Amino acid sequence: MTLPDRIRVLERGWLSSNNIVFLDDDAGASVVDTGYVTHIDETIRLIDEAREGRPLRRIVNTHIHSDHAGGNARLKALHGCEVWIPPGEADLVDAWDEDALSYRRTSQQCPPFSYDALIHPHDTLRLGGEDWTVLPAAGHDHAMVMLWCAHLGILLSADALWQKGFGVIFPELAGIPGFAQQKATLELIGQLKPRLVIPGHGAPFSGAAVDAALMAAHSRIDWLMEEPRRNSDNALKVLLAFKLLEAQRLTVGELTELVRTSLQGNVAMQAHYPHDPEAMAGFMAEQLVRAGAATRDGDVLIATR
Ligand SMILES: [Zn+2]
Known part of the structure; x- marks a missing residue:
């Protein structure tokens, strides 16, 4: 399955998340996730190329880990675009609480930014000329969301499902249950039966590779639950x-x-x-x-x- 032309996946690495650029109905463009701060110049350049002269009107974050929201501040200053985030950590962003936002604990940097709108689970967003449903994706981060386009069968899975595994279950490190939530998120993905998954890191994958990734992710979460020290x-x-x-x-x-x-x-x-x-x-x-x-x-x- 190939991607529609109005969705452009800028595949990055492990320091920066992927950036997914959408060419929208209103002749503007949106980007989902903005990478890590030290890569910001490259992010700006790649987004410039992908948006083809359309104004960048909106940043949407799946969650606000430093490798997904590190470019927010610069891009917002540069384009005057809006920033839309999931509600789970909005208070922490308001107060810019670096301890609670995980940046201090992880020794990672994320320049402070402000947001303009919240995307609640089950909201519908219009991106790239299609409707996308915001879905909860607790486990790796309890405030994280995924974006699902039923019409195209495409899922933006953030760090809930990669081709090989998924993100660290961070809540468990602090003694907050996260394994069962990750399992429920994987079950939700299984019910959606996506034709193509655009992960937060790594290349998009489709067809049998989606089933294989889900199966491997299920065994991995079981393996972690068996011995939490592994997480x-x-x-x-x-x-x-x-x-x-x-x-x-x-x-x-x-x-x-x-x-x-x-x-x-x-x-x-x-x-x-x-x-x-x-x-x-x-x-x-x-x-x-x-x-x-x-x-x-x-x-x-x-x-x-
Ligand atoms: Zn993350």
């Missing part, structure tokens, strides 16, 4: 790999600081890692090298990508 391990690996991608070089001392910060406020992680952050950082450094994400030069880890 903490994955979270730590993902957070450190993200930071390494951003910084390109990290000393073991910096890694230790990151581990210490990640543990703050995350009660489940504290229980899973009773050892000192220094030992954890040493262990994680080995893991990153073994996974091929880094090479090691004495005390310094160097990103391989």
